[in-house]
Amino acid sequence: MKNVLIIGAHGQVGQLLTDKLNADAGYTPVALIRKEEQRALFEQKRVxxxxxxxxDGVDALAAQMNGIDAVVFSAGSGGSTGPDKTLTIDLDGAVKAMEAAEQAGIKRFVMLSALHTDDRNRWTDAEGMKPYYVAKYYADRILKGSKLEYTIVRPGALKNEDGTGKINTAEPDKQQDVPRADVAEVIREVLNQDRTIGQIIPFTRGETPIREAVG
Known part of the structure; x- marks a missing residue:
């Protein structure tokens, strides 16, 4: 059984992933949250x-990784904050999480990123999104240069819909979005498959079963 630290567990994808791993006999999810008042939600789930x-500093984050086998970074500053928080959370927070994982002796690291993060020509400034793409681009780039056994998942626009269990990785531009539940399932399946180590997986909703699509 692997202990998986979910950074950003209180977020929408984070909560879905927590539930999926909690129901999977192969995993024990551990929620990393930033507010004490968020603890009750996970206590109800026995997580x-x-x-x-x-x-916080890298040492403080590393101290929270005791007994952890893999880290999933699904945190984000959110749409209600400014570019300053995008910089400190989505970029520097992600990098500190990587450094903390290395310090704690953890190898496996899964990053929740975004579709087209690696293509500057596709970055849109609609709704102030460009700082988010910049932060994700450099966080992903630093992760790729690290010693961690990484996988980067890059979903399209996130939707609050029931998951279909199917995605499109071959031609993700055929659709623009994907249910958050399917994003969480992609991350769970990535953790199941060591062949995804060192891979970047762009995807949107589609017709290929998730296990097959990421395998």
């Missing part, structure tokens, strides 16, 4: 919660 801020 251990650890409190830390991504604006």
């Amino acid at each position: 251990e919660a650890r409190v830390a801020s991504l604006e």
